[in-house]
Amino acid sequence: MKPNGLPDLTRASVEALEGLVRYHNKLYWDDDAPELSDPDFDRLVRALRERAPGSPVLDELGASRFGEPVTHEVAMLSLDKCYGDDELADWLLDFEGRVVVSPKFDGVAASIRYDAAGQLARAATRGDGVTGDDITRNVREISDVPRRLLVAPPGPVEVRGEIFLRLSVFARHKDRFSNPRNLAAGAIKQKDPKKSAEIGLSFAAYEIFGLDAPTEHDKIDWLARAGFAPIERRVVEKGEVLEVYRELARRRPSLDYEIDGVVMKADRVDEQRRLGSTSHHPRFALAYKFQGDTGTSRLRAVEWSVSRTGAVTPIALVDPVALSGVMVSRASLHHPGYVAKLGLSLGAEVELTRRGGVIPNVERVTSPGDAPVEVPAACPSCGSELTPQGDFLLCSRTSTCRAALIGRVAHFVAAAEIDGFGERMLGELFDRGLVRAPQDLFSLTAAQLLTVPRVGDKLATKLVAEVARARTIRLDDFLRCLGVDDLARHVAKVLTRELAGLDAVLAVTPERLAGIHGIGEIIARSVTEGLRRERPMIDALRAVMTIEEPAPVAPPEGPLRGLSFVFTGKMVRRRREEAQALVQRLGGATPDGVSKTTSYLVIGDDRSDGKQSSKEKAARKLVAGGAGPKIIDEGEFEAIVAGA
Numbered sequence: 001m002k003p004n005g006l007p008d009l010t011r012a013s014v015e016a017l018e019g020l021v022r023y024h025n026k027l028y029w030d031d032d033a034p035e036l037s038d039p040d041f042d043r044l045v046r047a048l049r050e051r052a053p054g055s056p057v058l059d060e061l062g063a064s065r066f067g068e069p070v071t072h073e074v075a076m077l078s079l080d081k082c083y084g085d086d087e088l089a090d091w092l093l094d095f096e097g098r099v100v101v102s103p104k105f106d107g108v109a110a111s112i113r114y115d116a117a118g119q120l121a122r123a124a125t126r127g128d129g130v131t132g133d134d135i136t137r138n139v140r141e142i143s144d145v146p147r148r149l150l151v152a153p154p155g156p157v158e159v160r161g162e163i164f165l166r167l168s169v170f171a172r173h174k175d176r177f178s179n180p181r182n183l184a185a186g187a188i189k190q191k192d193p194k195k196s197a198e199i200g201l202s203f204a205a206y207e208i209f210g211l212d213a214p215t216e217h218d219k220i221d222w223l224a225r226a227g228f229a230p231i232e233r234r235v236v237e238k239g240e241v242l243e244v245y246r247e248l249a250r251r252r253p254s255l256d257y258e259i260d261g262v263v264m265k266a267d268r269v270d271e272q273r274r275l276g277s278t279s280h281h282p283r284f285a286l287a288y289k290f291q292g293d294t295g296t297s298r299l300r301a302v303e304w305s306v307s308r309t310g311a312v313t314p315i316a317l318v319d320p321v322a323l324s325g326v327m328v329s330r331a332s333l334h335h336p337g338y339v340a341k342l343g344l345s346l347g348a349e350v351e352l353t354r355r356g357g358v359i360p361n362v363e364r365v366t367s368p369g370d371a372p373v374e375v376p377a378a379c380p381s382c383g384s385e386l387t388p389q390g391d392f393l394l395c396s397r398t399s400t401c402r403a404a405l406i407g408r409v410a411h412f413v414a415a416a417e418i419d420g421f422g423e424r425m426l427g428e429l430f431d432r433g434l435v436r437a438p439q440d441l442f443s444l445t446a447a448q449l450l451t452v453p454r455v456g457d458k459l460a461t462k463l464v465a466e467v468a469r470a471r472t473i474r475l476d477d478f479l480r481c482l483g484v485d486d487l488a489r490h491v492a493k494v495l496t497r498e499l500a501g502l503d504a505v506l507a508v509t510p511e512r513l514a515g516i517h518g519i520g521e522i523i524a525r526s527v528t529e530g531l532r533r534e535r536p537m538i539d540a541l542r543a544v545m546t547i548e549e550p551a552p553v554a555p556p557e558g559p560l561r562g563l564s565f566v567f568t569g570k571m572v573r574r575r576r577e578e579a580q581a582l583v584q585r586l587g588g589a590t591p592d593g594v595s596k597t598t599s600y601l602v603i604g605d606d607r608s609d610g611k612q613s614s615k616e617k618a619a620r621k622l623v624a625g626g627a628g629p630k631i632i633d634e635g636e637f638e639a640i641v642a643g644a
């Protein structure tokens with residue numbers, strides 16, 4: 001990789017930028033021979049986006065010559081943008097009725113067509129708005145996109161939305177890519193659908209054609225019922241629009257996805273029709289964009305800290321600079337490999353960004369400094385030897401490393417929302433041998449706390465009360481506190497909803513977990529491994545905490561009540577999770593394995609491997625013994641649910 005392979009982007013013409021993006025995109029995705037570092041490539045793409053947001057080259061990111069060209073039946077227009085409250089107020093005067101407000105996802109626009117039977121027929125990128133690329137095979141792998149609509153459509157319909165990456169998913173890739181949008185754009189044009197699926201793309205549906213509904217919010221509700229992941233949206237009076245915009249702007253750093261603004265749409269469809277479109281954009285919708293999240297500063301020092309996993313992590317200390325309205329003086333450098341990749345030196349002028357929910361990031365060096373950045377030779381906390389692992393440096397003795405152990409407790413108190421235990425306090429408690437692991441917090445007494453400098457009666461009592469308050473915890477919050485990779489809010493909620501309590505969560509197999517809608521194999525593996533690794537801590541915490549498990553949900557009333565369906569093999573018509581969700585909605589059960597009481601074993605229609613699964617073998621054995629499930633194919637299953 002050439003360290004400084006880019007010309008001065010501020011002076012380059014749009015044509016030159018487009019040429020560079022095309023060239024480097026091809027080297028990266030087609031030839032697997034990048035000449036630019038990832039941050040440089042991102043910088044190049046960003047420069048083009050800033051200068052020419054509508055450039056068709058931006059939609060070409062990813063493998064070139066991807067799929068067949070698809071002509072859009074209705075042109076995919078971009079949204080009109082506004083940057084000020086006055087422009088917004090003007091626009092609101094143009095129509096009657098309420099306004100639908102939703103986040104503007106920073107992703108890749110796509111169109112998905114379903115046939116009259118509700119079957120996913122074709123998906124395409126926006127392209128130049130008239131013609132896009134066929135991305136059907138990759139879109140079929142996105143778990144937010146139903147392969148078959150759960151609600152029968154009135155005829156063929158077209159769903160539009162944004163393909164994006166959740167930040168919690170992007171975290172797994174961020175040492176290779178510095179920005180979720182570019183990775184999403186590349187992943188959706190990945191030639192191998194399996195590889196595309198592994199990236200873990202999400203989809204936010206915000207538009208449907210072919211459905212006759214009186215309001216925008218009726219359409220969005222229909223999309224959620226049809227099986228699309230629901231998106232956040234508010235239906236408000238015109239006078240409340242600005243307030244909702246400000247609220248979203250405030251919440252932006254804590255969202256699990258990047259947004260670059262807020263989309264507003266006239267709610268009444270008759271008003272939308274009346275307003276119509278210009279040749280560039282619809283008049284009934286407006287994107288109010290956020291701004292000002294890039295800045296330049298000078299690197300003064302690099303601080304090395306040790307994370308709870310033992311990773312020695314560099315943090316840039318820079319001269320204070322305002323980013324998105326917040327003063328910033330510290331920024332992430334991720335790992336030692338990133339410092340090397342940036343070619344960072346002390347005194348360098350650096351470009352910083354603050355995007356979405358991540359802490360500020362050093363994007364690049366704009367002018368080099370004069371002294372090298374020294375990488376520590378031993379663990380800055382415990383002095384142990386460091387083990388290099390790819391771009392990372394790991395403390396070799398995390399089970400005794402002070403910083404790593406304190407980091408684990410710090411994660412726990414932050415996730416459990418126990419106030420008053422900052423890094424300094426945890427350090428004092430650690431050094432006194434009082435708190436070396438999260439479970440130790442629960443045996444902490446006021447008398448012990450009084451031994452810490454500057455802690456008086458009042459504070460000691462308050463801290464003990466804080467811990468006592470956290471002793472009772474909901475299962476999903478408990479899981480989130482454990483610090484297991486990929487077990488953040490969303491997955492913790494899914495586990496709590498799908499499994500019957502903590503024992504079931506601890507016993508779950510990666511296969512069962514991967515079968516749950518929206519989880520997938522990679523997360524399933526890392527979560528089950530993490531839970532196994534943390535088992536001693538989990539058992540210690542269970543002994544001192546009260547974990548509230550939700551009452552098992554009574555099976556809903558429905559036509560399939562009392563029937564159970566087990567699925568096996570590769571399914572063609574629906575994804576397995578979709579079929580399971582459908583059965584559950586109709587009141588049926590979907591156990592994991594076949595037993596004497598199972599009503600049906602549904603075998604997927606793709607029998608290309610010619611093998612019998614273990615579930616099928618078990619079922620056939622039961623049937624031979626005169627019991628067991630009825631064995632059916634996907635067609636028979638569809639007939640049963642259609643009849644129900």
Ligand SMILES: [Zn+2]
Nearest residue numbers: 379382395401
């Ligand atoms: Zn250490």
